[in-house]
Amino acid sequence: MKFDYLQMKNFRQYPNAKIEFSQSVTKNFTVIQGVNGAGKTNILNAVTWCLFGDEKHIDKKCKGLPIVNSFALSKCKDTTCEVKVELQLIQSDGKRIRIARCEKWKEQNNNLSKVATAHDFLIMREIERDWVGPIYGDDAQYIVDSLIPPAIEEYFFFDGERMNDYFKENTGKDIKSAVFKISQLELCNSLIEHLSARKTEYLRLTRGLSPEADKIRDLIAIYNNSQQKDIEQKNKLEAEYEEAELHEKEYSDKLRDSSLENIESLESERAALVRELGEINGDIDELEKEKINFLHKNMLVIFAFDALTRTKSLIDAQEEAGMIPSPVQNIFIDGLLKKGECICGSNIAAKDESSCVRRKKVEEFLKQNELSEMTKDLINCNIQIQTMIDQLENFQANTVKLSKKLRDLEEKKRQKNRRVEQIDSEISKSDFEEIRDWEKKRGQWAEEKRKKDNEIAILKRQIDRRESILKANNLKLDQELKKEAKHNSLVNLRRFCEDGIRAAEEVRDSIMRNVKDEVCRKTSEQFLSLIWKKGVYKGVTIDDDYNISVLHISGREGIGSLSAGERQVCALSFMAALNSVSGFDVPIIIDTPLARISNVPTRNIAENLPRYLPNKQVSLLVTDKEFTSEVKQTLNNVVGKTYLINFTEKDYGGLSELVLQT
Amino acid sequence: MSSVNKKIISQIENGNYAPEIKELLTDLLKIEAKIAEDKKPRYAEDYDRIIKKLAKNRGYTEEAEM
Structure with missing residues (x-):
């Protein structure tokens, strides 16, 4: 257009x-x-x-x-x-x-x-x-x-002069909202909301069909109610967290923009450290999750280890003592009988006495050998036990490796925290009252942010736990309703809606990720070609919370130390990137x-x-x-x-x- | 917003979903685009019609008529 x-x-x-x-x-x-x-x-x-x-x-x-x-x-x-x-x-x-x-x-x-x-x-x-x-x-x-x-x-249609303040005024949430708007994902959200409403309606229609189902549904309603309240409380806390973050940033910016003492560089260093600490915490969370998954996967083998080694030694001893017959296939002995020839080559088909005796022996062997089918299972089982024992040895090595990685990260975190504390203390002791005041206020908002973060984490765990309970109860309700064939259609409609909701959520999240990655790549590319200081910056990144970082060649975060003009270039690059991935053909x-x-x-x-x-x-x-x-x-x-x-x-x-x- | 963003449609088409789910999402998105355009607050009837039709195709509902 x-x-x-x-x-x-x-x-x-x-x-x-x-x-x-x-x-x-x-x-x-x-x-x-x-x-x-x-x-x-x-x-x-x-x-x-x-x-x-x-x-x-x-x-x-x-x-x-x-x-x-x-x-x-x-x-x-x-x-x-x-x-x-x-x-x-x-x-x-x-x-x-x-x-x-x-x-x-x-x-x-x-x-x-x-x-x-x-x-x-x-x-x-x-x-x-x-x-x-x-x-x-x-x-x-x-x-x-x-x-x-x-x-x-x-x-x-935008004002280039205000671009300088774009990343000052816009938090990760605003950037996320920009990506959301530009991808037209409100349609997906609206679809999810309406499909959920239909699902609830199909659930409502099952009322009165079975007393047991009614009980479960009432329970689901209670859980849903509490879940809704917790989600609202979480949203409220998240908004408060963002407000605290904004205030903290405001004082942090004041300190960084001050030309007093070495406050400017200390504040820039602290901002970079806090960002790095966030990344380390993310890595620690990931590793802990990996460790727990790894433990879950190996739990059975750990608990059954003694039983497994004992079973294995019993099978080995029986095998060594020749108690376990060799796994001769019945089909082979059957073949001998049909052919009328013993394994030694003598005739067992003739009617003479010695042939009859030999034939009888082969037949008895066949009977005994029915056990060899079980032996085959036993031998297979022994091999599997050995594999499980070997896996456990790897488990030990892997656990040590994971624990070491975690310890290293914890140590890195401790060192960075120590340095942050040193900076906090240095800035608090500034000769300038204004600086001390800003630092005090920054610290108060940082503490407020930390508190909110903890409360959000507790609520999130509670919401996740309740989600599993709800899922189990919904399944129970479906099973209960399915006992009566006439209820099947309602159950199936509900399931169909659920599958649709899940797919729509996946589509929405996947587009968000893709658009974010594309915007990030294009912003970075454009910023690097527009910026006049070549070889100073590595590029631009957008993290999972949609916070924008400009990476200095040293690996340190550099958005805080950009000049007004550089910030404008960064915002201009971001706008051009958003524009090009929007899919809307509108003049600029x-x-x-x-x-x-x-x-x-x-x-x-x-x-x-x-x-x-x-x-x-x-x-x-x-x-x-x-x-x-x-x-x-x-x-x-x-x-x-x-x-x-x-x-x-x-x-x-x-x-x-x-x-x-x- | 009479048309749905092509990115959303292609994400659905290329996703690993059952054909009925793909059809469901595509049809419902069209309804959503229409709702946005007409500022039409009522959607339940259209949703119901599509869900029942596709759930039946999926072999879920032996007696979907209620």
Whole structure:
């Protein structure tokens, strides 16, 4: 999809302005250049206001001021003045959609008020060669929302200047939510919720069918109720944990940004240590789980070890004493009898006495040898016992290995904790009262976070345990209901729903993982090519809690020590990555993309940005300082149209006009 | 949101699930997309119809009509 044009009438400082966006495939960039305050951000606001009825990027200066152009309003006197923004899109199939939003304002006796209008939002669609419509209000909004979902507009229309603070303001939870939104996974969640409701309904329909089933169902209801309460409590605790984390980070950032003493470096070191400790704790948890699984797997052999060795020695002794006959196959002796020939070659088929005696002996041997079938099992069993005993010897070696790994990790954890404690103490003893105060508050929030973490862990265990009980009871209920054939259909419908829910959860989680990995890979790739300090960073990672880290070449976490410009590059890379994996074909508008970045990196970004936003129509709202002759030259091959905002300051406010540069 | 994200559909199609489960999820997602588009709060009837039809195909329900 592309933007065809944007027309603003009496919108903020624009009495009448039109931007015709570049439609060229190769020259897919449109640049709109203007000094600070000329109205660049209000172009972004005009787009979001037209699409969603909301100026999503309004700055403090404009907040509270009427949307209507003051000059136009003053000329209207007692009549109404219309504000209108019209945006025309060209869809990938070439069909156009015209979206228009308007408001009417009136000033009377120095009172400004909005005048109600019958239709303030409409769209027209091009079908075949005709324009169809207008479609008004909610119906029009549904169509717009399906093209550009409002929940993810911020990943297409964004303010480069605020990118610097993106990872300061957004926690792992926000990043996760971004990945979730961009993958459209709310559909999966809604499906799971509705399928669960149907499952519960099928359960409700079984009421009164069997007294025993009713008892189990009542029990399930009690467990479900407690489970729901615990899940709510866990969610509440998680929110409190996040709040504590945010406060801790706030004071941690203050300490790191302070230029006093060596606080800055100590705080950076502590942040890196805390992150490393988190990773070590994760590794310890994994290893402990591995150890427990390993023990479970070998438990039977451990308990039965004495019995196994005793059994083996008994079989061995019997074998040695010749008590266990050799495993001669009955089929072989049967063959001898049929052939009428003994194993020694003599005839046993003849009717003479010696032949009859020999035949009888062979027949008796066959009878005895029925035991040899059991012997075969016994010998097989002996081999299996030996394998189990061997496995136990490996078990010992593996247990020692796992325990050593755990001890090493615990030691590493102790050392890092000691260093964290040293840093805590050093910062607390600072000569500056402000530093001591920040450290105290940081410590209090860190302690609060730890407490919440423990409470969450206890609740999680409780929820998991109850989940197993619920599962067992549901199974019991199914078995009970299945005793009556007429209940089968309800049980099966419930099971079918359960299978569907499980599969939907798997699909959702798997997409989350894949999108996260893809976003991580692309962010890392883009960050490394955009960043001007080559060989300083290894890349960008996103952990399981969706926290973003920039890895320094030394292996230390580096996001905290990035400069404002570097942070902006990191956020820009993340936005471009999210955008490219979104699957939505929406043009991009970036307001002041290079504001905080100095000369060399600016050229670097100008060179690389088109590469990372291929086949996308991109509009850049830039200041003169950003759009230097060097940047202009670098972007020359991709810029199709350039507009200049001419701004004039008047008594009643500013007036801007857009002039196309040739 | 009249169409479902292609990534979700391909994840279902390539997943190791029974054909009826694949069909169930795909059909229900279409309903979800329609609910989102129409802001239609009622879904139970559509869900019921699809669940019963596919559960029957699966050979689960001998007498699914209730």
